[in-house]
Amino acid sequence: MESPRTVNTVAVRSSLLDTLKGCSFSGIKISKEDLKLKITMHEYLRFAIRDAISDKNIEDGKRHADVTNDGGDVTECCECPLVVFINSKSGGRHGPELKARLQELMGQEQVFDLQNVKPHEFVEYGLGCLEKFAANGDNCAKQTRERLRVVVAGGDGTVGWVLGCLGELHKQGRSPIPPTAIIPLGTGNDLSRSFGWGGSFPLIWRSAIKRTLDKATYSPTSRLDSWKLSISMPSGVDLDTPHSLKQTDEVVINQDLEVLGKLPEKVSCYQGVFYNYFSIGMDAQVAYGFHHLRNEKPYLAQGPISNKMIYSGYSCKQGWFFTPCMADPGLRGLKNILRLHVKRLNSSEWELVPIPSSVRSIVALNLHSYASGRNPWGKLKPDYMEKKGFVEANADDGLLEVFGFKQGWHASFVMVELISAKHIAQAAAIRFELRGGAWKKAFMQMDGEPWKQPLKNESSTFVDIERVPFHSVMIHGG
16 A cells, blocks of 8 residues: 555635546546456455355355365456445436446446445455455455455545445454545535545546546555544433434543533433534534435435535525524524533643634534535634644644634635634534523534434533544545
């Protein structure tokens, strides 16, 4: 694996120019046959992985080594084996067509539809099968496991899902960790932008996909921070969470921190990992409404353009623009329900950070790219950073940039980069304490996956964020 390099480039907003770049006519023509030879695993390994995943047993692929490989004596292995995870529901009508195209360019067994095969199943059984073969002296399986790279065709949520499952390899001491490239099929595609894979699905996509797969075989790798999010809430209330957030028995409430409300007597805990951002407030409420509409009426959201139009409509409908908050922002400011503690860079001490009364949405951002390529944190001048105690933001610096939006008009000006968001802090760890009062619920989201968080008057809910102690490995495409 090539040495990781830090991502320093600022993500660029989505535009027609981005799309045209993705389908440039320039460059060397890539032979379909040469590419297929370069990225397709030996047949017995493909079949063994397929059967191990299907039967959920790493031993079930052994018959292919016995019959096809005569004990594992294969010396010719592909140069850079790829596996692709595709969310065939993403990208509107492109999902099924893209899946078929990918299967043309490599072994069909190396293309995994996430509707049928989950990434954790591949990690546990597919990679487990390769590792079993390698442990038994199969040199081709060993080389395939070491050279393997992953491509994810989907939006930010899909990419994060796959990265989270690959992250389990760190915990289990199973190295190397396959680096990941991206084919952008989502609406925002901020992870894809940040690592040079573009902000939208290319217009002339059939040839562009061939170039993407080829580029994924030789491009350098970069590091990406990931962040563990833990929710500790009063028990007795069901929480309808996205797939990236799971219930756990681990309780993480820090008893040493002063709390404004009461600690719940019985606690329910949920945990997940995010890679781009976590937010609380109106932006998450808009995302929640949009996702429910898309699930109920999928014909309304058939691609990035229609998604963004619907998103804009929800921004107005949910009261982001036209509410009494315009005259008195404190009426629905997050300060009414939220308390924020942070740990600064290279500090072990928690610090209480005041929240401006006008702020209605708070975002903790890991990348330079948010909401389809915007940079709300902005390009800060050195003297301002020194005054605030900020450092230059990077995707692997162990820090989150915490900022706020006041209301829809403020957010709109930030999104077109006329102004920056309301800077609040840079943090190596974060603790949000939420207390109900007149509020019965709050809206939250991480990496574009929203949920409704119930609140109680008598006890506080806590959201803790800390950096995962290892980096995800990304393939940098640009």
